[in-house]
């Protein structure tokens with residue numbers, strides 16, 4: 233496949249094009265997406281998936297592996313592995329027969345470690361974890377060599393074999409690379425490459441009690457798969473010398489090129505599996521796939537489409553500079569896609585009863601309503617109309633300013649695809665005084681919503697027939713966080729980063745939006761939706777885009793998730809607030 237017009241160039245694509253021109257890697261392109269199965273994938277991962285699988289698909293014979301980085305047995309879970317596979321597939325990518333696990337390579341990795349020992353490039357260190365940290369030094373102070381650094385090759389080999397055989401407790405020894413304790417790059421100060429962990433692994437069971445560390449595993453897994461371009465996020469830039477060091481020392485045939493790009497950060501969102509897990513564990517949301525979660529499965533359940541997410545990933549581009557993308561852009565991409573193809577239907581989310589006094593009591597008319605204003609091919613559906621209907625409570629006001637072009641006593645309004653109606657009377661709750669029923673008359677000459685005599689009405693409102701409509705539960709979602717930056721940090725803070733710069737973990741919990749979910753139990757939708765299947769998406773006219781919930785919706789009781797509102801009301805509010813602020817606070 234050649235590069236499509238919709239794929240704008242970026243620095244990674246440029247590097248690959250140049251490599252292909254030079255016939256580097258025998259003109260092969262091989263990438264991988266390497267998730268750690270310790271949580272569900274989020275929007276940031278979507279960027280990486282689109283990039284890696286996208287680049288492979290753009291090139292003739294290009295391939296992309298899905299490789300689970302399963303080197304930390306205590307945090308991993310089969311549930312996560314399955315969810316990750318399902319998410320990648322749903323996004324529209326296919327790994328074919330290229331599903332791999334770092335654990336597939338445990339034996340090879342062990343042999344590589346033995347090779348390093350034999351070359352005197354690795355040693356067994358018996359310092360405790362705290363001491364290792366202490367000896368490592370800081371950015372300003374050089375590290376100190378471990379007293380075990382001078383162990384003989386024979387002793388190291390013997391100890392490493394016995395580590396594998398299970399002779400030692402967790403933490404008794406580690407295997408370390410022998411590089412340079414004075415290196416300005418902390419990653420090069422004799423990093424640990426194997427640790428003892430008497431923990432079962434979800435794939436290898438109890439076969440291993442030593443597990444390789446990320447840096448060692450990653451570059452070698454890339455090499456084993458003959459990856460050409462190993463794309464990772466910027467926090468791994470400082471790890472690149474180590475990536476190259478292992479491959480150089482081991483003189484492997486295939487030495488992939490690591491290229492770093494800026495991770496995706498989204499406003500009002502956190503993107504770290506560790507933090508998202510906290511939200512799940514604390515019961516703030518119903519699970520990893522709660523429609524408020526920035527996970528791929530959450531976005532799916534909410535009604536986002538893979539096309540829109542892929543399109544978003546293209547639009548944000550790939551660069552070298554950290555930045556935060558406005559979540560409004562993601563929502564824009566969702567609207568843009570849904571607007572194109574979703575059927576238009578009528579749903580009344582907060583119903584108010586309207587009785588049309590002069591409409592025959594036993595008459596039911598079947599009115600036509602097109603399913604899409606610009607796409608006639610989508611056809612029409614029948615809208616039953618009868619004497620008692622529901623309209624949106626917000627579309628009625630007892631007293632209203634002139635510009636309120638909806639239903640007001642004495643004024644006329646158009647019912648979409650139906651008739652002109654005029655409000656003539658009200659019924660109020662005796663105790664509260666709230667309007668519980670509105671009485672209207674209709675003009676039989678205005679059938680279909682057209683003007684009988686050139687008389688104009690400004691407003692058009694939606695409605696459903698009371699007797700024919702279906703009960704539905706509507707879930708309105710808002711941002712999960714109130715703050716633009718809920719205190720996010722890269723998920724895995726490398727050990728080398730001083731603990732002090734990690735903000736308090738509760739920071740993001742404090743900015744959770746308590747109003748992020750509003751559930752409406754008594755909504756009504758038109759009968760056309762009786763056939764709505766889980767995950768089908770619609771535009772409720774004048775309200776927003778909705779998706780049938782995949783878990784809780786039943787034929788008896790439909791449940792709809794609001795995917796996104798029609799217009800960006802949020803941005804508008806923000807803008808107004810910014811204006812207000814500007815007025816109050818003088819710029820200096």
Ligand code: ATP
Nearest residue numbers: 266267268276277279280465495496504505723724
């Ligand atoms: P998290 O902080 O959520 O745990 P991670 O980087 O530890 O993220 P991995 O499962 O190790 O998660 O990531 C798999 C791949 O996805 C890696 O190549 C990683 O660089 C990439 N990735 C993770 N987060 C982002 C992001 N926000 N933007 C772009 N790519 C990302």
Ligand code: MG
Nearest residue numbers: 267268723724
């Ligand atoms: Mg990680």
